[in-house]
Amino acid sequence: MDLVATILVDGLIYAGWLFIVSVGLTLVFGVLNILNIAHGSLYAIGAYASASLVGAYFAAGGQAFPYGSYVALILAAVLVALVLGPLLERGLLRFFYGRDEVLNVLVTYAVFLILEDVMKLIWGVNPYFVYEPYTLLGDVEIGPLFYVGYDFAVIAAAIVVGLAVWLTLNRTRIGKVVLAVIHDSEMSQTMGVNVQRIYLGAFMAGTFLAALGGALTAPMISVTPGLGVNVIIVAFAVVIIGGLGSVPGAAIGALLVGISRAASVHLLPEAELFIIYFVMAIVLLFRPEGLFAKTQVRKI
Amino acid sequence: MRSKLFLGATAAFAVLAAGSVILPDWAMFLCAMALAKGLVCLGIVGMMRGGVVSFGQGLYYCIGAYTATLVANSFGVSDIFLLTLLSALACLLVGMAFGPLLSSYRGIFFAMLSLALSMVLYGSLSKMSVIGGTDGLNIAAPTFLGWAPEGRPLQTALYIYVVAIVVIAGTLMRIYFDSEQGLITLATRDNELRVEYLGASVRNIMTYNYVFGAVLGGIGGTIAALALGHVDPEFAFWTTSGEFVFVAILAGYLSVPAVFVAAIILELVRSFSNLYFPNTWQLALGIFLLVVIVLLPNGLGSLVGRRKGNAA
Numbered sequence: 001m002d003l004v005a006t007i008l009v010d011g012l013i014y015a016g017w018l019f020i021v022s023v024g025l026t027l028v029f030g031v032l033n034i035l036n037i038a039h040g041s042l043y044a045i046g047a048y049a050s051a052s053l054v055g056a057y058f059a060a061g062g063q064a065f066p067y068g069s070y071v072a073l074i075l076a077a078v079l080v081a082l083v084l085g086p087l088l089e090r091g092l093l094r095f096f097y098g099r100d101e102v103l104n105v106l107v108t109y110a111v112f113l114i115l116e117d118v119m120k121l122i123w124g125v126n127p128y129f130v131y132e133p134y135t136l137l138g139d140v141e142i143g144p145l146f147y148v149g150y151d152f153a154v155i156a157a158a159i160v161v162g163l164a165v166w167l168t169l170n171r172t173r174i175g176k177v178v179l180a181v182i183h184d185s186e187m188s189q190t191m192g193v194n195v196q197r198i199y200l201g202a203f204m205a206g207t208f209l210a211a212l213g214g215a216l217t218a219p220m221i222s223v224t225p226g227l228g229v230n231v232i233i234v235a236f237a238v239v240i241i242g243g244l245g246s247v248p249g250a251a252i253g254a255l256l257v258g259i260s261r262a263a264s265v266h267l268l269p270e271a272e273l274f275i276i277y278f279v280m281a282i283v284l285l286f287r288p289e290g291l292f293a294k295t296q297v298r299k300i
Numbered sequence: 301m302r303s304k305l306f307l308g309a310t311a312a313f314a315v316l317a318a319g320s321v322i323l324p325d326w327a328m329f330l331c332a333m334a335l336a337k338g339l340v341c342l343g344i345v346g347m348m349r350g351g352v353v354s355f356g357q358g359l360y361y362c363i364g365a366y367t368a369t370l371v372a373n374s375f376g377v378s379d380i381f382l383l384t385l386l387s388a389l390a391c392l393l394v395g396m397a398f399g400p401l402l403s404s405y406r407g408i409f410f411a412m413l414s415l416a417l418s419m420v421l422y423g424s425l426s427k428m429s430v431i432g433g434t435d436g437l438n439i440a441a442p443t444f445l446g447w448a449p450e451g452r453p454l455q456t457a458l459y460i461y462v463v464a465i466v467v468i469a470g471t472l473m474r475i476y477f478d479s480e481q482g483l484i485t486l487a488t489r490d491n492e493l494r495v496e497y498l499g500a501s502v503r504n505i506m507t508y509n510y511v512f513g514a515v516l517g518g519i520g521g522t523i524a525a526l527a528l529g530h531v532d533p534e535f536a537f538w539t540t541s542g543e544f545v546f547v548a549i550l551a552g553y554l555s556v557p558a559v560f561v562a563a564i565i566l567e568l569v570r571s572f573s574n575l576y577f578p579n580t581w582q583l584a585l586g587i588f589l590l591v592v593i594v595l596l597p598n599g600l601g602s603l604v605g606r607r608k609g610n611a612a
Contacts, residue, residue: 035408095594101408102353106549107593109542113586120579233419233538240412273423281416285401288409 006145007262013151015258016158017217021231022238022250023165024209030182030245031202033101034093037108039210040232041115042084046211047218047227048119050076051128054218058132069133073215080211085204094199112228120225127222134219154216158254161209165247178202182245237280243293252291256283309471312557316463320456328459330567332527335462337361337544338563339520342473343513344548345559349477350502350509351489355411356418357544360391360517362536363421365525367391367518369439370431380442380461380526387522388515395514403506406492418536425533436532439525462523469516470556476512477556481505550592552599562600 025039053076054069062068088111096104137149169175180188181198189195214227221227238257242249257276264275271278283291319331340361347354364387371377371386398417405413426434441454449457476482484500492502525531534540543566551562573584596602 092590102355102411102545103549103593103597105355105408105411106542106545107590109546110586110589110593113582113589117580117583117586229539233415236412237416240409240416244408270427271423273426274420275423277416277419277423281413281420284405284409284413284416288405 002144003266005143007259007266009142009145009147010265011255011259011262012155013147013258014261015254016155017213018234018238018258019158019251019254020154020161020209020216021213022235022242022254023161023247024206024213025235026239026242026245026247026250027165027209028203028206029239031178032089032093032097032199034096034104034108035101035236035244036206037105037232038088038111038115039108039206039235040228040230041112041119042080042207042210042228043214043217043231044119044223044228045084045115046077046080046214047221047223048123048128048214049080049211050215050218051130051223052076052123053079054130054133055128058130066132066136069130069136073133073218074212077208077211077215081204081208085207086200088207089200089203093203094196097199112232116225116228123223125225127224128218129222130219132219150219157212157216161212162247162251165205169247174201234276237276240290241280241283243287243290246290246292249290249292305471305474309467312470313463313467316467317460319463320459323459325452325455328455329527330571331564332455332459332462333524334564334567335466335560336520336523336527337547337567338560339466339469339523340517341544341547341551341563342469342556342559343516343520344544345551345553345556346473346477346485346509346512346516347506348548348553349482349489350485350506351492352406352410352506353545353548354414354510354513354541355538355545356414356416356541357513357517358536358538358541359414359418359421360395360514361521361524361540361544362418362425362531362533363387363391363394364518364521365531365535366425366431366437366521368522368525369437369531372439373437378440378443378448379446380444380458383442383526384465384519384522387518391514391518392511395511399507399510399514400503402510403503415538415541418541419538422533422536422538425536432532434533436530436534438530441529442526458523458527462527465519465523466560469519470560473512473516474556481508485509546589550596550599552596552601554598555601558599558601 021039021043025036028034028036028039050073053072057069057072058066062072092111093107096107134148134150137153140147140149140152167175169178177188177193178198178201180191181193181195185195188198213231234257238253239250240253241256242251242253256279260275260279261272264271320328323331340357343360344354344357367387367390368383371383377383377386402410402413425431431437441448441450442458444457444461447457477485484495485505487495487500488502488505495502521535524535547559547562547566550566551558569588570581570585573581577584
C-alpha cells in the first residue's frame with residue numbers, strides 16, 4: 001500500500017514538472033508547426049536566469065522577506081521570454097514557416113547547439129545552487145512518508161499553468177483567434193487576423209513556459225551545463241504520447257510518463273531511462289498520431 | 301550508364317585510397333571515422349529520397365558497434381570481415397523486425413518513433429552494468445584475414461577497408477536508387493497517393509529503404525567501434541543521430557558522393573572548431589548548420605546537379 005502511495009505521489013510530482021515543460025512545446029508546435037528542440041535550452045536558460053536572480057535577491061538582503069524569491073523565480077522566466085522569444089521567432093524561425101517539418105527540427109537543433117555554448121559563455125561551467133526557495137515551504141507528511149512542500153507547489157503550479165492555457169485558448173477572444181490560426185492561418189489572415197503577432201505571442205508563451213519549468217526546477221538541483229539535453233527528449237516523449245499540439249494530451253502524457261517512471265524507479269530501477277521511451281513507442285504503435293491528436297485538423 | 305558508374309567508383313576508390321599514403325595519422329583517422337559515419341548517413345539519405353527522415357539511426361550504429369564488440373570479446377573473433385558481416389546481419393534482423401512497423405509512419409512521427417527506439421536502446425545499455433553501463437566496453441584492434449598489423453599499418457589497413465566498403469556500398473546504393481524500386485521511392489516523395497494508385501506498394505518500398513539503412517548503420521557502427529577501440533551507449537544517443545541527420549541534410553538526397561563529402565566536412569568543421577574555439581565549438585557547428593540550411597536547402601548534391609542541368 002505504501003509502495004503504491006509512494007509511486008503515485010512521486011509520479012504526480014514528476015508529472016507536474018513534466019507538464020509545465022511539455023505544454024509550451026506542444027503549444028509552439030500547435031501554432032507554429034515547429035517541433036522546437038531549443039525548448040530544452042530555453043528550459044536551461046530559465047534555470048540559470050532564476051538561479052542568478054534569486055541569488056541576487058538574497059544578496060541584496062532578501063532574507064528579510066524570503067518569499068520574495070518566488071517572485072524572482074517567475075520574473076526570471078518572464079525575462080527569458082521577453083528577450084529570447086522575439087529574438088528567436090522574429091530573428092530566425094519566421095523564415096522557416098511552411099517549410100518541411102523535419103528540416104525545421106534541424107533548424108531548432110542548430111539553435112539548441114548555439115544556445116548550449118552561449119549559456120556556458122554567460123554563466124560559465126561551474127554549478128549554481130539556490131536552495132532557499134526549496135526549503136521555505138517546509139515538509140509535508142503523508143502517512144509514514146515525508147515530502148518537501150516545494151514539490152507540491154510544483155504540482156500546484158502545473159495545475160495553474162494547465163488551467164490558464166486551457167481557459168485562454170477556449171474561453172477568451174484571443175484564444176479563439178489562436179485556434180483559428182491553428183486551423184487555417186491563411187484564412188485567418190484574410191479575415192484580418194494579425195497572424196504574425198499570434199505566432200510571436202505563441203512562441204513567447206512557449207518560451208515562458210519552458211523557462212518557468214527551468215526556473216521552478218533550479219532550487220531543486222545544481223544548475224550545470226547540459227541541463228537541457230535530457231529534458232527535451234523527455235518532453236518530446238510526453239507531447240508525442242499525448243498528441244502534438246494537444247494541451248489535454250500533454251497532461252495525460254505527463255501523467256503517464258511520470259507515473260511509469262516513478263513505478264520503474266521503485267520496482268525496477270534498471271529500467272528508469274528505458275521506460276519513458278518504451279511507453280512512447282507503445283503508444284505510437286497503437287495510436288500513430290498520439291492519444292489526443294486528430295488526424296487532419298490539429299488542435300490545441 | 302553502368303560502365304560510367306563503375307569507372308566513377310574505381311576512380312573514387314583510387315583517389316580515396318591514395319589518401320592512405322598522403323594523409324598524416326590524425327587526418328586518416330578523421331577520414332575513416334567520417335566515412336564510417338557517412339555509411340550511416342547514406343542509409344538516412346536512402347529514406348530521405350522517400351520523404352522520411354530517421355532521427356534514430358544511432359540505433360543501428362549502436363547495435364552494429366555493440367554486436368562487433370560483444371562478439372569480439374566473448375568469442376575472441378577479431379577478423380574485421382567476419383565482425384562486419386555479423387553486425388550487418390544483426391542489424392538486418394532488427395531492421396526487418398521494425399521496418400514493416402515503421403513503414404506506415406511519415407514525417408515527424410517516423411522521425412520520433414525511430415528516435416524513441418534508439419533511446420530505448422540507449423536507456424537499456426546505460427543501465428546494463430554487465431556490459432559496461434554508461435562506461436561502455438573496449439574492443440581490441442581487428443585482424444584482416446589472419447594478418448594482425450599494428451601502428452600505422454593498422455590505421456592504413458582500416459582506412460583502406462573503410463574506403464573499399466564505402467565505394468562498394470555507394471555503388472550498390474546508386475544502382476538501387478536508379479532501379480525501379482529506387483525511382484518509385486523518389487515518386488513517393490512527390491506524391492504517395494499517386495504511387496499507390498499506379499499499383500506500387502509504398503509500404504514495401506519504405507520497408508526496403510529502412511532495412512538498407514539499418515544494414516548500412518550497422519556496418520558504419522562496426523567500423524567506428526574498431527577505429528575508436530571503444531563503444532558506449534552514446535552511440536545510440538539522440539545527439540549522435542542528430543549529427544547523422546545533419547550530414548544527410550547537408551548532402552541532400554541527389555548525390556551519393558555528396559554524403560561522404562558532407563560527412564568529412566562535418567568532421568573537419570568539428571575538429572577545427574574544437575581546436576580553435578574549444579569552448580564554443582557547438583556554437584560554431586550550430587551556425588554552420590543554419591548557414592547550410594539557408595543557403596543549400598537541397599544539400600551539396602544540388603550543386604553538382606545544377607551544373608549538369610546547365611551543361612545539358
